[in-house]
Amino acid sequence: MLEDKNARPELEGFDVETLFEDRVHQRHAFTFKVQGDEFKGHYYQDQIQWLHPHPSQMIGEEQVEFIEEAIHSLMCQSGIASGIKDFQLEDAFENRRHARQKFSLQINGEDYKGYVHEGDIQWFHPQPQQRLDEEQVQAIESEIHEKIAKQSK
Known part of the structure; x- marks a missing residue:
């Protein structure tokens, strides 16, 4: 157990690998x-699934x-x-020649907004590329496209 219950535990040697790549699961x-003490888990659909031992057993709830x-x-x-x-998505400029979808979302406490038009994402200011890593921006844009595809079904 950590001696100071208010101290933040420091993660050492964090490593991640993909399991069942390009499969449904x-x-x-x-x-x-x-x-x-070593801990393991799986990360799936933004959820953490702990393997044994659970950290609460060894370092406290x-x-x-x-x-996490x-x-x-x-x-x-x-x-x-x-x-x-x-995440919020709504139609903008309905029944007009330049109709598109407007979205808003929050990441790390920052608000971002933009349009999706013909599959392209057009960000308002501030743009996430100015504050986030390229990999995270790609993950965000991918999730936006997934949410739009689900809505249109």
Whole structure:
């Protein structure tokens, strides 16, 4: 257990690999250490699924939230997850020649907006490319396209 319950645990040697690549059940397996204890899990659909031992068993329930927050952040930085929150999509300029879809979302507390027109994403200011890694921007744009495809079904 961590001696100071308020101290944030430090993840050491974080590693992630893809399992079942290009299959329906594709997911990412991750490993890391905290104070020499190794933990493993799977990351699937923005959810963490812990393998044995669960971190709460060895370093305390209070620390699990900090660890999961760090894992989500690392997955976003590597382009595995987009980190999108509060996604909203609506039609803009309906029944006009230049009709398109307007979207808004939040990432890391920042609000982003834009249009999707003929499959192209046009960002308003601020643009995520100015503040996020290229891999994360690609994951965000991919998720936007997936959400639009689901809506149009």
